[in-house]
Amino acid sequence: MWELAPSLAGPLDQSSSDHIIIILAWLRQYACDDKFIRMITPMQSRMARAALGWSTTDLAEKAQVGPATVNRFETQARVPIPATLAAIRRAFEAAGVVFSEHSVAEVRHGRKGAKK
Numbered sequence: 001m002w003e004l005a006p007s008l009a010g011p012l013d014q015s016s017s018d019h020i021i022i023i024l025a026w027l028r029q030y031a032c033d034d035k036f037i038r039m040i041t042p043m044q045s046r047m048a049r050a051a052l053g054w055s056t057t058d059l060a061e062k063a064q065v066g067p068a069t070v071n072r073f074e075t076q077a078r079v080p081i082p083a084t085l086a087a088i089r090r091a092f093e094a095a096g097v098v099f100s101e102h103s104v105a106e107v108r109h110g111r112k113g114a115k116k
Contacts, residue, residue: 063091
């Protein structure tokens, strides 16, 4: 069970508000941590796109990110923020991609978003 620190259990003052802001920022970062959101690798992204017949532009549109973001991720020029990686993963999963720990385990064709 979560408990508030004693300094946060009483009435809020400026110091308590600062503590809450720090805790909320920490929780936001922790919630996007790859321990909670299974991230994908650039290789998995390329494999999934190939299996679906998607271009980088197709993936960018479905994940609602920029095409340059997809390109930089897949070429390992930059590591996107966790929220972007999660959006890319969700786009693939919505199209039927099932990821294993290190690969693309299967693509369930016939799901919305897959090219035929």
